[in-house]
Amino acid sequence: MFDVIVIGGGTIGAATAYYLSKQQIGKVALFDKGTIGGGAASWAASLLTQVRAKTDTIPLVQETYRALEALEAELGESIGAKRVGSLQIAGSEKTAASIENLAEIATQFGITNHWVDAQEVKAMVPWINEGKVLKASFMPDDVFLEAFVLANAYAKAARRNGAVLFPDTEVTEIVAENGRVTGVRTQQGFYAAPFVVDAAGAWSNLLSMPQAIPLPMAPVRSIYWITRPNPALFPPTQPMTVIPDAMAYSRPETGGLLFGIRDRESPFVHPRELPETYNGRQFIESEKHWEILLDEGKEFREFFSGV
Numbered sequence: 001m002f003d004v005i006v007i008g009g010g011t012i013g014a015a016t017a018y019y020l021s022k023q024q025i026g027k028v029a030l031f032d033k034g035t036i037g038g039g040a041a042s043w044a045a046s047l048l049t050q051v052r053a054k055t056d057t058i059p060l061v062q063e064t065y066r067a068l069e070a071l072e073a074e075l076g077e078s079i080g081a082k083r084v085g086s087l088q089i090a091g092s093e094k095t096a097a098s099i100e101n102l103a104e105i106a107t108q109f110g111i112t113n114h115w116v117d118a119q120e121v122k123a124m125v126p127w128i129n130e131g132k133v134l135k136a137s138f139m140p141d142d143v144f145l146e147a148f149v150l151a152n153a154y155a156k157a158a159r160r161n162g163a164v165l166f167p168d169t170e171v172t173e174i175v176a177e178n179g180r181v182t183g184v185r186t187q188q189g190f191y192a193a194p195f196v197v198d199a200a201g202a203w204s205n206l207l208s209m210p211q212a213i214p215l216p217m218a219p220v221r222s223i224y225w226i227t228r229p230n231p232a233l234f235p236p237t238q239p240m241t242v243i244p245d246a247m248a249y250s251r252p253e254t255g256g257l258l259f260g261i262r263d264r265e266s267p268f269v270h271p272r273e274l275p276e277t278y279n280g281r282q283f284i285e286s287e288k289h290w291e292i293l294l295d296e297g298k299e300f301r302e303f304f305s306g307v
């Protein structure tokens, strides 16, 4: 018997379990069908850039930064945020104008930023073709943080506050009687609770739809690549990059480069077609699966020098 059951130990569910347990509202349980942080959290590029064209999201990101510091203080240990900074890079006049706009927004919100020229970008990011860099803005305080690590840090802090963790325990059904939630059914049996939080990520609808509560969300494809290690070309201290002309982003990854290119079409699937886990499975399999790099990677390739 619990007061609140949270389904899903990703960043959202683990953070929810943490904040609920911190408020000492009663007994909190966190269920995950696999390992904590093993869903999207273990695949995220995990860029936490602060400045956004949609300014209403900036206070949320800034709150995230404050929450991370508070979590580290509570745990008494680092959760591994890498403060490498981020570079917004423009290769065209149109994008240069939008980067100027972003720099103004950053200043308004108190986010440290300054302009860097093509040579300075090259010094920070050795793989860049500096001939393509028309304008670049550097935000030195931006971090990236493995979402997998973050989910586990939240779960650990939740457990310290008394929450009970149930990894490897799949919730098969949210149970309700007379229109009120009474608990969840798992392969290990029934657990009672008057409140259930559905934080099952891309699988959330599978649990809510039988209760006639469709959630307005769908799993969409997101792709990145990781190169072989080459610390001279991809130093671990290099900043993240955001390159709107190529709809691309990058960050260092264990001596290599992690780079993502945003889908122009965002293919999505029905939650019922999702694999049980993402491990070893392509999210959306199609003949054109790999051609995104050929089709949409052309612009990004121009920003590479000698590769």
Ligand SMILES: Cc1cc2nc3c(=O)[nH]c(=O)nc-3n(C[C@H](O)[C@H](O)[C@H](O)COP(=O)(O)OP(=O)(O)OC[C@H]3O[C@@H](n4cnc5c(N)ncnc54)[C@H](O)[C@@H]3O)c2cc1C
Pocket (backbone or CB within 6 Å): 007, 008, 009, 010, 011, 012, 013, 031, 032, 033, 034, 035, 036, 037, 038, 039, 040, 041, 042, 043, 044, 045, 046, 047, 048, 147, 169, 170, 171, 172, 199, 200, 201, 202, 203, 204, 207, 222, 223, 224
């Ligand atoms: C390639 C890629 C790149 C990304 N890059 C970024 C980025 O740079 N910055 C950023 O902010 N975000 C990024 N994201 C998005 C980010 O990963 C997600 O928004 C975030 O991890 C979602 O968290 P979640 O807790 O909702 O879902 P998840 O992390 O997927 O957690 C859901 C959990 O629910 C569990 N679960 C599901 N069904 C059940 C069930 N029936 N019973 C029990 N447990 C269940 C799963 O096992 C899973 O652990 C990226 C995502 C991808 C895929």
